[in-house]
Amino acid sequence: MIIEQKYPLPPFTEETAQEKVQLAEDAWNSQDPEKVAKAYTVDTEWRNRSQFINGRKEVIAFLSDKWKKEKNYKLKKELWAFSDNRIAVRFEYEYQNDQGQWFRAYGNENWEFNEHGLMQRRYASINDLPIAANERRL
Template identity: 55%
Template structure:
């Protein structure tokens, strides 16, 4: 199975890969998302370590049971060969209605088929008031092309 764009990355293909990942994660569909990762993909997400597609699906299903009305924006930070680094922010609320904005960085490594073999994510959550939210689009689809990115929002 091939998941273009494939390495070695250019600025354009790395930017596209980040946007494809953003769009997929905004579906909140763990099965669909897991197909972008190699069968034995290895993750560090905060202090949690996950390996393999089945574990990725389980991890993501639990994530979105807790993180409600999730909206994510990713932005290319750097790239070379088969590695991409992105910065991101996402907003969500918990079951009690408290809103959060999570900020983070991810380092990705890909195989020759464009599947991610490694994902290292460092993430910090900041409680925000609902009036401080910056991400507004219908959660049934990806971020619209005219919605500002992280740099345009000053994040």
């Protein structure tokens, strides 16, 4: 039996927590739902805004839909806190809707990892702010 692992593994140090955050940022900026989903357990639990998502298949469907709607997506994550197998991040991302309106989304995520470095829980609180194209930062 092959055990999936996603380095770095917990317990996290400041260095490995920073690395985990950067890996997540890079994966999400790829806008590749399959690639992103590989960082999560098969039975991962998410809360994204008011939506509850369970398992990799739902993650892939959610992200596929997300990036169809959110054009020119660019994300920046920042380590906020960490301990043992948990990491908290703050983030912002910018995207454009189908009508060409730009938005900046701000949020916080709480992550919990299993011993193999796969995220088993992700809870995200996110707010969107309409912005003008000249206000973009990312």
